[in-house]
Amino acid sequence: MTASALDISNATVVYGGRTVLSVxxxxxxxxxxxxxxxxxxxxxSTLLRLLALLEKPVIGEVRFGSQPxxxxxxxxxxxxxxxxxxxxxxxxxxxxxxxxIALGLKFRGLPKPEIGxxxxxxxxxxxxxxxxxxxxxxxxxxxAQRVSLARAFALSPEILLLDEPFSALDQxxxxxxxxxxxxVLRESxxxxxxxxxxxxxxxxxxxxxAVVMGGRLAQVDxxxxxxxxxxxxxxxxxxxxxxxxxxxxxxQRDGIGVVSLDSGKIQVATEAQAGERVLxxxxxxxxxxxxxxxxxxxxSMRNVLRGTVDQVTQIGAQLRVRMNTGVxxxxxxxxxxxxxxxxxxxxxxxxxxxASAAHVIRRREN
Amino acid sequence: MELIWHGLIxxxxxxxxxxPEVMRITFLSLKVSGFATLLSxxxxxxxxxxxxxxxxxxxxxxxxxxxxxxxxxxxxxxxFVSIMLWRSGPFGVLQxxxxxxxIVIAQFILAFPVVTGLTxxxxxxxxxxxxxQLLGLGAxxxxxxxxxxxxxxxxxxxxxxxxxxAVISEIGASMMVGGNILGYTRVLTTATVLETAKGNFDMxxxxxxxxxxxxxxxxxxxxxxxxxxxxx
Numbered sequence: 139m140t141a142s143a144l145d146i147s148n149a150t151v152v153y154g155g156r157t158v159l160s161v162x163x164x165x166x167x168x169x170x171x172x173x174x175x176x177x178x179x180x181x182x183s184t185l186l187r188l189l190a191l192l193e194k195p196v197i198g199e200v201r202f203g204s205q206p207x208x209x210x211x212x213x214x215x216x217x218x219x220x221x222x223x224x225x226x227x228x229x230x231x232x233x234x235x236x237x238x239i240a241l242g243l244k245f246r247g248l249p250k251p252e253i254g255x256x257x258x259x260x261x262x263x264x265x266x267x268x269x270x271x272x273x274x275x276x277x278x279x280x281x282a283q284r285v286s287l288a289r290a291f292a293l294s295p296e297i298l299l300l301d302e303p304f305s306a307l308d309q310x311x312x313x314x315x316x317x318x319x320x321x322v323l324r325e326s327x328x329x330x331x332x333x334x335x336x337x338x339x340x341x342x343x344x345x346x347x348a349v350v351m352g353g354r355l356a357q358v359d360x361x362x363x364x365x366x367x368x369x370x371x372x373x374x375x376x377x378x379x380x381x382x383x384x385x386x387x388x389x390q391r392d393g394i395g396v397v398s399l400d401s402g403k404i405q406v407a408t409e410a411q412a413g414e415r416v417l418x419x420x421x422x423x424x425x426x427x428x429x430x431x432x433x434x435x436x437x438s439m440r441n442v443l444r445g446t447v448d449q450v451t452q453i454g455a456q457l458r459v460r461m462n463t464g465v466x467x468x469x470x471x472x473x474x475x476x477x478x479x480x481x482x483x484x485x486x487x488x489x490x491x492x493a494s495a496a497h498v499i500r501r502r503e504n
Numbered sequence: 505m506e507l508i509w510h511g512l513i514x515x516x517x518x519x520x521x522x523x524p525e526v527m528r529i530t531f532l533s534l535k536v537s538g539f540a541t542l543l544s545x546x547x548x549x550x551x552x553x554x555x556x557x558x559x560x561x562x563x564x565x566x567x568x569x570x571x572x573x574x575x576x577x578x579x580x581x582x583x584f585v586s587i588m589l590w591r592s593g594p595f596g597v598l599q600x601x602x603x604x605x606x607i608v609i610a611q612f613i614l615a616f617p618v619v620t621g622l623t624x625x626x627x628x629x630x631x632x633x634x635x636x637q638l639l640g641l642g643a644x645x646x647x648x649x650x651x652x653x654x655x656x657x658x659x660x661x662x663x664x665x666x667x668x669x670a671v672i673s674e675i676g677a678s679m680m681v682g683g684n685i686l687g688y689t690r691v692l693t694t695a696t697v698l699e700t701a702k703g704n705f706d707m708x709x710x711x712x713x714x715x716x717x718x719x720x721x722x723x724x725x726x727x728x729x730x731x732x733x734x735x736x
Contacts, residue, residue: 192636215644223640229633231655241651242641289641299640 140167142204143297143329144189149198151184159184159353161198166297166331171323173344173361174333177376181353182333186301189331190223219246222295226302228282230274235266238274238285242293260288263322280311287319291326298323298330305335316342337377341365349373366421367497374419374499380468381420387412394493401464405440408498417499424495425469427459429479430486439490443467447487450476461487507705514706515713525687526707530714533691536604537672540611544619544667547612549660552623553649557635567624573617578610582680585610589681602683607691610677615667622666626659627652661730665723672719692718 144166151159159181166172166189176182187193188200191207191214200207202217222242230238236257243253261267264284269277274285283303290298303319304312320343323330332343340347341361348358349368357369368374374382385397387410395408397418410416428434434442445463452458457476459469467489471479481487518526555566587593589601589609600606630652638648653660675693682689684698692715699708 187636190640192639211645215642218639219642221640223637225633225637225640227631227633229631229637231634231651233654241638245642245644245647293642 140169142166142201143168145199145201145204146188146195147199147201149188149195149200151181151188151193152196157353159188159350161185161188161355164348164355164358166329167346168329169327170345171330171332171343173340173347174331174350175337175340175344175347175376176335176350176356178335180350182335182350183301184353185348185350186223186299186331186333189297190221190299191218192223219293220295221297221299222290222293223299224283224286224290224301224303226305228279228286230277230282230285232275233273234270235261235272235274235277235285236270239270239289239292242289246293256292256294257288260292263291264288264318279307280315283307283315287315287322291322296329298328300330301333302335303332304339337365349376351376368419368499370499371417374417374497378421379419379497380422381418381425381466383418383420383465385416385418387414387416395498397498399465402443404443404496405493406496406498407494408496408500410498410500415501417501419497419499420467420491420495422458422468422470424491425467426490427469427471427475427479427481428488428490429481430488432488434488434490440493442488442490444486444488447481447483447485450483459487461489463489508709511705511709515710518707518710519714523710526710526714528687529690529692529695529711530718532604532689533672533693533715534718536607536678536691537611537668540608540671541615541619541664541668543608543612544615545664548616548619548663548667549623549653550649552620552663553627553653555620556624556627557649557652570617570621570624574621576614576617577676578614578674578678579676579680581610581613582677585613585677585681601681602685602689604682604689606681607678607689610681611671611674614674614677615671618670619663619667622659622663623656626656626663629659630655658730661726665726668722669719673715 142165146161146164149161150157174182174185184193188195191200194209207213207217231241239257239261240253243256257270258267261270264287266281266284266288269281274282277285287303304315307315316339332339334340344361346358347361347364349356349364351372356373357364364373365377368377368379371382383399385399387408388396388398388403389412390396390408390410393407393409394405395410397404397406397416404418406418408416426439430444443463445461445467447459448462449460450457456470456472459471461467461469469489555563555570585606586601588595589598589606590596591601600609634655635648635652638651643651673693675697678691679694679697682691682694684690684694692711696708696711696715699711
């Protein structure tokens, strides 16, 4: 295991008597990009401020390079100067672009020639070299956020903390900047934390993903695992598992359980025992559609549900097909496949999925 | 009408000729009010920045006190400073009553809440997230404070103008604690009152014109800096 750059243990942050964040354990490993994802108001930004040492927990500990952080001015300042932060709004000072990028370097008392050299290099890297003498006020949203990024990178931070840096930008600008940022992050191998409420950005960016829900860490895992095997219904819904079926395990043998749904029985891969209540998560792309008269050749397609097509909507190159099979089910299918099936709204349809395609969440009794 | 006209012409000559008495009064006014403003900036800006940025119990009460202070009647301040500096008063031994220093003290008391109050407002107008951003960029407490003041420089210049404006035009306190002593504590406002009472309208008008001109020039300069700053 790689060394930890930052660790949080049993930390709680309270605002006005209300606990807004409670983290049992979170480690940021040196060199990794940790994506913090969650719905608005979940506590993501608070977690980032905690990591940035801008928020003191009422209880608990933060360790920087395995040394416990002492919350007193001089040592906080020294540690903060080893990090860089970028917030959702660019938060530029009312002066030129050059002076904005130079700000953190000036705080560190670097000699002028070095400041100039670093500002120049990072301004070029983020494509704002021609704007250095411009007042920051005159910049567009995208340009301003480039200044904010250059300002953080110019500090050569050991840890870079990014709090939804692109969420206020329009789609094309955001996508462009995401690509550039990813390039810089990968090439500098910097340890970074990237907060976002966009699950796709998290998937795209994170070496690991931390899902924050209701002020707690719901799951910290590789992006693949967070998206394929979410730990709870909330996480599943957030990461875009659209089909979440409630049921009770009737029997289980060799890792395959028979689950009773309202509308029938299905077989899924699970270790849950008979009598346990479970949530069966199915990603829309795991569901295969067929005409009502077709038979499924592949033996692994253990589950075939019959129903009718409710609604078809286009999403990019794909179609989202909502069906009623006794329980509502959503599938994603390419346009071409849909045309080959020649199905339409209101017509009968078959939906099939493999036992191994489902991710089963065992529900705690309550 | 002739009175005004005659007064204006006389005033013009007094200024052009550089009447020594007029000059002395003008410089004393500038010196005393300038110094009082400077002191109020030195004390009021850090205090205002602290109150504007920090959260502490009793903050609302302190703010109410400062806001009240912004509208302090100069005569009340004059009375208070007089009592303090009176021969038998708590600071009587200093023998400061009827001295330029006494006027500076009184004017400082008048300008201090104005500067403090306007600094508080200026600090509160800054996006609170900017503070976090500056700390995140590695600003020490002093660097943070200086950068925030720089950010609020337009509002801060307004504080300077308001502070200076409040004391250069004030008369009650200067009269009471200065005593309007010729060649020693006579300032533009107290001299104007005296000359008007004596019927020397030419002198009074000359002094008024100078007072207006000073106030205008200083505010003009500060406004120019302010607007130059805002366009950058």
